[in-house]
Amino acid sequence: MLEHVLNARSVAIIGASKNKTKRGYQAIKTLLADGYEGEIYPVNPKEDFILGLKCYKDITDIPEKVDLALITTPARTIPKILENCGAKGVAGAVIIAGGFRELGEKGRVLEQEMVDAAKANQVRLIGPNTSGMINLKSRMNLVGIQDPPEGSIALLCQSGNMALTLITEATIRKHGGFTYYVGVGNESDIKFHEYLAFFRNDPDTKAILMYVEGMSQGREFLQEAYNTSIEKPIILLKSGRSDKGRKSAGSHTGSLAGMGQVAKAAYERAGIIVIENSDELFPVAETLSSQPPVKNNAIAVLADGGGHATIAADLLTDYGIELADLSEKTKENLKKILPEAASVANPVDVAGGTDADPSIFADCAKILLKDPAVGGLLMVGLFGGYGIRFEKSLAIGEEQAAHRLGAMGRKRSKPIFVHSLYSAYDSHALDLLRHYDIPVHDSLDIACKSMACLCTYGNYLKTYHAKTNFVFNWREKAKPEGKAIIQAAVDEGRHVLLEHEAKQLIKLHGAPTSVGGMAKTADEAVDIARKIDGHVVMKIVSPDILHKSDANGVMLNIGDDSQVKAAFDIIIENARIYNPKADIRGVLVAPMAAKGLEVIIGTKIDEQFGPVIMYGLGGIMVEIMKDVTFWVLPVSPASCKKMIEDTRSSVILSGVRGQKGYDKKTLRKLLGICSELVESYPEIQEMDFNPIILYENGLDVVDARIILKK
Structure with missing residues (x-):
């Protein structure tokens, strides 16, 4: 509950000062000048009065109730101060100081100490590393910006300079203004989604304006944004869109998932108006708050x-x-x-x-x-x-x-x-x-x-x-046979399903795929091939070789018995040359897929938003064209349709230049199955289905890779 934090009726300034250049002086001066409606309590053990107000040695010496503490002292002092705030029953604290996780491991340790102290003493934290907060309605200005314009927009910002830019723009334009400003800072305690919930219920706030650099609980934010945006517009600028994120050696999905793509698609699905140019940010917020x-x-x-x-x-x-x-x-x-x-x-x-x-x-x-x-x-x-x-x-x-x-x-x-x-x-x-x-x-x-x-x-x-509300019903549709496949891999200490295991798992949930059989010897390969109508494809089976083509571990269009035997020996030899220490289980023999349109579907765990799904043009073209789209899971049938439409290559699926189109209905169903798989088996870290061959009627998941969480 943030009521006593953002609508505090009394504020203690810890680190109050007579030095006009110090934040502990400027905060008191601004509160007095702006006519703050609540009580102001300076705290400094060396002073008796500051700006005419009685000064207390410690926050615990204040006889009256204190809702909020503005702490302007150095980072190292804050954990102990929060203990005293807890003893006083303070609801929240604004932590101005920097010097926490942004400075590395030592700072991370100190920040965790601060958070632990706050939780132990039931004190909610704004910041640290924040410019402060302003409540325009009660004239509680803990930032020091002169005469911020009052209006109907709540501002959440991770940059003091961006906040100053937006407030200055509103002042110059002489129209539009704010109900609150919160400098979110490191977001070490109070999260973005908690602020959203507060502003959703604030009758004076008509729109929520956000500048975001990073977010620690992205999925919770999306869930709250989904609930908020239906009532009040949310306008957001996300910086750092050019970062490509960490590449994963495990799948195409991991290497193609740029943070900007995932975030933008997720925000828009939650009803957020995503802005990419900073000079559009306030005008759009002003418009949505008034029109x-x-x-x-x-x-x-x-x-x-x-x-x-x-x-x-x-x-x-x-x-x-x-x-x-x-x-x-x-x-x-x-x-x-x-x-x-x-x-x-x-x-x-x-x-x-x-x-x-x-x-x-x-x-x-x-x-x-x-x-x-x-x-x-x-x-x-x-x-x-x-x-x-x-x-x-x-x-x-x-x-x-x-x-x-x-x-x-x-x-x-x-x-x-x-x-x-x-x-x-x-x-x-x-x-x-x-x-x-x-x-x-x-x-x-x-x-x-x-x-x-x-x-x-x-x-x-x-x-x-x-729209989907971004909530998972874990294991709701998990199948006993599927659990057994995953458990067998876990029992062996593997974090990768073998290809035939992955295909068996997805087939359990209705995905069209030709599993084939795994041969440990050349003769077994021949027996399996004889039971398959037409030519076969043969692939190395090893938990240590994820990218089979890199190891020359795939051979196509294999026909008679002699070709099967020869291919088996060649694949095994190539795999041993590629990785002499690899655990080689055998060779997968499966039907050779007919030609069609190659697409890719994959999933990964995003650091901010959790499970996401990717769809796009497949085969070697996925690396060349990068014509893919990302959505946060789970997806609805409408989302699956939109995912396909969002790619440049979607026109091909409908047929071009007299060619017949492809089975979009079955493709949409497969996207839904992938969402179901991730929801059913929380052990899954990544999935990579590439290629999937699309036909006029139906499709075939030709290659399937599933990586489990370590």
Whole structure:
């Protein structure tokens, strides 16, 4: 429960100081200057009074209840201070100091000591390595930023500079602001998902804005985001997207899983609006906190110039947003108030129709918003600047239009967004729009991006029921035979299933695959091959040789008995040359698969989000094209369909240039089976099915690799 931490009614400043350059002085000064509604207790054994407030030797000396401690002392002092906080019954502490795990092993040990002390004394921690926190509602400013603007956005940030950037931007824009700011820091105790749960239940918070560098409990965060995003939009910028993560020697999946791919897909599935450019972060949050989502992915553009209209149309189309198909009635009503030269198709270009009377903008807006096909309105051009650019008297018409637009916006049925070249000017009309919570921007790109995010959020809300909630039902569909296969490997001390074992396991759950048989001698190989109709493929079976082709341990299109015998001997010899110490169990003999389209499916354990699944073009092309997509498990049938559609090669599955398509239904089923396997057997670390051969009807898992947790 974070109520007594984030809504603290009393704060102790441990490390309070008379030195004006110290945080322990600045915090008290800011709390007093801002009019903090609670009690302030400086703590310093060497002082009697600081800034007119009685100073206490220790937090335990304070006679009244203390909700929160702001600790500004060095890292090494904090574990003992937390013991005293626990004795006093303090609910939480903000740890400013750095010098913990970011400095290496010694710092990690100290951080763990701090966390252990906090847990033992039931004190929740914000930080460490944080710039602090602000509660704008109670004027509890523990950061020292001057006059942060109050509004309806909660800000969670792992960078003090990014927080300052966003707060400064809101101040300069004179619109939008914050309910809370929390510098999450190292996230050593209170996690991101706990803050989400608090803000979800805060009536004053309308949107949650996040800057994330790292996250310790990603799956718990996704589960909470799934619950929160249906009620309040979450806007997130994740830094470090270029990191490729650690490569795994065990599978293609591990080597291809860039952190950015996994995180972005996971966040979007949880309903989070993912932002990739920092200058879009606050505008999008401001928009989503003040405007209703677009319900039908269709926008009307109202412009007073062809250039801006065309650019807006291009940008919206690039974002996948439709330009609403206006009804004939809408067009006729527009023609009645606009000159003959005006374009009443979407985008609507007034063609000088507002030059003498800018209030006509409001007339056009009213007509457009009444059209059922229009989900939202984007005005682009000079609005707010007519009285500046042309004639001062025109400002009156603009102000009238602003009032009317504000009245339309307050119905909160469809969003209104304004791009104006005069956004930075002193324009009363634009100030009125901001007063009515209508966003105004001078960047057409940001205006279109913000409108696109309203569409993205609206699209998510429509399909929320089809999403998975990221919760596993472990072992719910595990089969006794499957458990036995895994247990046999564990009993042998193996962390890799042999290929025939892996195929037997996936076949138990309905995956189409030709298991074949394992031969320990050349004669056994011949016997197995004779029972197979057609040519066979032969592969080395060894827990020490994961990549069989690297060891020249695979031979294809083997026909008669003599070829089978020769292939057996060659494969065994090649394996021994490749790894003289390898535990060679024999040779797998299986039906030779017919030609088809090769795809890959794999799973791995991601450090932040747990089990994830990968799908894409397979065979050697997976390394060359890297046309793959990652999703956090488990997946729903709708997710399986979306995974396939998200790859560039998805068009091939439908058939191109007269070729027949491939069995997407069975492929979707296999993706679901892979999710079921990971959910059924927690021992699985990674799976790698490559290649899977797709046919017009059906498919065949040709090669299967399953790695168990060590």
